[in-house]
Amino acid sequence: MLGYSELKVALDKLRDHRMWNLFEDKTNAAIVISSQLLRCPLHKDEDLMANQYYYNSLGIGQKEILSIEASREEKFVAEFNRHAVEYGCRQVDTTVPSIECCKDIIEQIASQGIFESIQRMAGEQSSRAIEIANELKENGYYLMKGVISDIECEEILRDIERIARQEREGGYAYLYGNKQLSQRIYHLVMKSECANRLLKMDIVKAVADSYFTRQTNHDLYYLTSWHANILNSGAAAQKVHIDENVPEPIPEWPIRLNVNFILQDYTEQNGATHIYPGTNKLLMQPKHLADYKAIVLAASRGSIAFWTGKVWHNSGENRTSSPRFALLAGYCNSIMRELVAEEDNIKYAFKSNSIEKVDRELMPLLAAQHGLKDYRYD
Ligand SMILES: O=C(O)CCC(=O)C(=O)O
Ligand SMILES: [Fe+2]
Numbered sequence: 121m122l123g124y125s126e127l128k129v130a131l132d133k134l135r136d137h138r139m140w141n142l143f144e145d146k147t148n149a150a151i152v153i154s155s156q157l158l159r160c161p162l163h164k165d166e167d168l169m170a171n172q173y174y175y176n177s178l179g180i181g182q183k184e185i186l187s188i189e190a191s192r193e194e195k196f197v198a199e200f201n202r203h204a205v206e207y208g209c210r211q212v213d214t215t216v217p218s219i220e221c222c223k224d225i226i227e228q229i230a231s232q233g234i235f236e237s238i239q240r241m242a243g244e245q246s247s248r249a250i251e252i253a254n255e256l257k258e259n260g261y262y263l264m265k266g267v268i269s270d271i272e273c274e275e276i277l278r279d280i281e282r283i284a285r286q287e288r289e290g291g292y293a294y295l296y297g298n299k300q301l302s303q304r305i306y307h308l309v310m311k312s313e314c315a316n317r318l319l320k321m322d323i324v325k326a327v328a329d330s331y332f333t334r335q336t337n338h339d340l341y342y343l344t345s346w347h348a349n350i351l352n353s354g355a356a357a358q359k360v361h362i363d364e365n366v367p368e369p370i371p372e373w374p375i376r377l378n379v380n381f382i383l384q385d386y387t388e389q390n391g392a393t394h395i396y397p398g399t400n401k402l403l404m405q406p407k408h409l410a411d412y413k414a415i416v417l418a419a420s421r422g423s424i425a426f427w428t429g430k431v432w433h434n435s436g437e438n439r440t441s442s443p444r445f446a447l448l449a450g451y452c453n454s455i456m457r458e459l460v461a462e463e464d465n466i467k468y469a470f471k472s473n474s475i476e477k478v479d480r481e482l483m484p485l486l487a488a489q490h491g492l493k494d495y496r497y498d
Contacts, residue, residue, distance in 0.1 A: 249326035252426065256331055260400030260431025267323065268422040273383040279312045280305065280348050280445055301355040305348040318381045319449060327426060328451050331377050344452035350445050351391040351438040360406045364429035370403040374453055376429025381447040386419045391438035393417045393425065400430035
């Protein structure tokens with residue numbers, strides 16, 4: 121039987137499955153398949169929020185969900201199970217809506233083996249993701265090789281180079297470090313469509329799901345930063361640090377996870393990230409560095425490096441003549457965001473009521489400028 125995190129992976133798979141477009145009634149298809157995968161706990165009230173999340177992730181709207189929830193009736197069970205038996209599907213022990221519409225769906229599911237194949241894929245992927253999340257909790261980092269194709273690395277790298285150039289030439293680049301030799305490109309989500317594809321990778325989502333997993337009806341995490349860190353030739357090594365900058369002791373529960381998509385070979389010479397394995401368990405800021413050993417995250421392009429916000433690390437020195445690019449996605453536990461003035465979604469309030477209308481005195485309190493690291497979004 122699958123749990124919710126596997127269901128989420130399964131439904132992500134479902135959307136990409138060749139069968140998905142064949143379902144005319146996608147809402148009911150999602151419900152039938154979810155019910156089958158979870159052996160149908162979907163009817164429980166406390167699961168409603170989770171259900172909505174999954175349906176929404178399949179592009180099914182709120183209005184439809186509510187009408188479905190309202191239309192759940194005991195009498196459908198028998199009907200559903202009658203068809204299920206007929207087509208060799210699993211029977212369910214609770215209500216499933218609109219059984220008449222589901223008849224075709226059940227038939228399609230049965231004839232194409234869609235249920236089994238999705239369940240298998242979801243199971244394989246989620247056990248790998250769980251292994252990676254366990255490694256992350258043990259050593260603080262995990263390196264996965266050969267995940268992004270050469271063509272994709274090349275395309276994204278060219279796009280990042282283009283944006284970096286554009287921002288330097290436009291005079292609004294975010295430059296920092298010794299002689300301003302390093303550059304960050306923030307807000308990639310609005311700047312590079314091809315880079316955004318990386319955020320949608322199944323394995324990345326599954327690892328983040330496993331790392332942040334806990335009993336909750338809320339989202340598990342959000343993207344807190346999506347940016348490129350470029351070390352030009354001669355850029356010095358970064359100070360060793362952790363990415364969870366909260367007072368010590370650093371909590372044991374996950375606050376932050378970093379994912380570095382490696383688009384070019386990462387070497388000792390060009391400034392590959394250094395990691396101090398196991399220091400994530402110390403739950404403290406870096407101290408007495410000489411007592412600990414760092415490894416260099418040397419990796420071929422197409423790899424993905426994960427590290428937790430608790431592990432000591434830094435970017436290395438770039439001693440080559442070409443720039444080193446890191447493409448960094450930072451994921452943050454959703455509760456941090458909810459606590460930080462996001463119980464209301466203040467950013468959306470800004471968007472829908474023109475920012476000019478907001479009391480200027482309240483601007484700093486509302487963090488109106490927070491996170492705007494170049495001139496483009498002033
Ligand atoms: O670019 C890198 O190698 C690491 C960057 C980093 O750790 C950071 O910016 O917090
Ligand atoms: Fe860092």
